[in-house]
Amino acid sequence: MGSTKLNIHEAENNYLAKVAKVFSHPARVAIIKYISCCESGCICNDIVKEIGLAQPTISQHLSEIKKIGLLDQSASGKSLSYSINSEKLNACRRLMNDFFVKTQVNASK
Amino acid sequence: MGSTKLNIHEAENNYLAKVAKVFSHPARVAIIKYISCCESGCICNDIVKEIGLAQPTISQHLSEIKKIGLLDQSASGKSLSYSINSEKLNACRRLMNDFFVKTQVNASK
DNA sequence: AAATATAATAGTAATATTGCAATATTACGA
DNA sequence: TCGTAATATTGCAATATTACTATTATATTT
16 A cells, blocks of 8 residues: 555556656756756756755756656766756657647547 | 745746646546546546546545646536546646747757 | 865655545435 | 435555755865
8 A cells, every 4th residue: 555556557657657757846847947958968066056955855856857768967077967868858748748639639529 | 854845946847847746647647538538528436447446546636636627527416527628638738848848949959 | 195076875854645444425316 | 314326535554755964986186
């Protein structure tokens, strides 16, 4: 009890839910927006300053975003440079949009 | 500690996160899909049978979906008939899609 | 090599979510 | 009105999430 019963749902629904969950926290939304605004990648410390949460908390959110492959990182001196994986972002856009469009079509049958 | 710090984020980000959260559970995704497929509304009990979770659990998920205005209900005998609010669904679609499009544009600068 | 800076990890407390059984509420039919 | 069916609410246990401090690992200066 307590944990989501993934086994009773279709894989497609589990995946859509997993993707949506990444965007279901305002800090992650802000982080994604911020990284997307930075020319040529951005540094974790800058995100910490920008968002106003402790560094480990930001690190944790970054790792959630990474889990669906939405972040690329590369070493840059002693810092890490994060950037949005455009292909993955586009895949997320299509996944969500297709869901809404299909649901819309069905709803107005 | 423990709860999301809504006050440090922009209202826009809080709202997007709130909407995304509705779609961040496979049962809710399945429920929304199922309702959208039913010609002229569908009955709660049918959802319970379809999804395979206990009735109170379904009821709880329905109330989460209602919170963002995505469900219309109407009495139908002793049952309730649920249907998707098309306008709201479309608004959700645009909200998410605009976010992705904006983020995409920024990311590929 | 020692000090410093950056980010990840471990550990933990507070809170939220998920799911169920039990119960309450509401509406209908006999 | 009594019983029944459909849905909501309550209360609770299990688990997940959020956020923090302290620590660690790694790379860069000095």
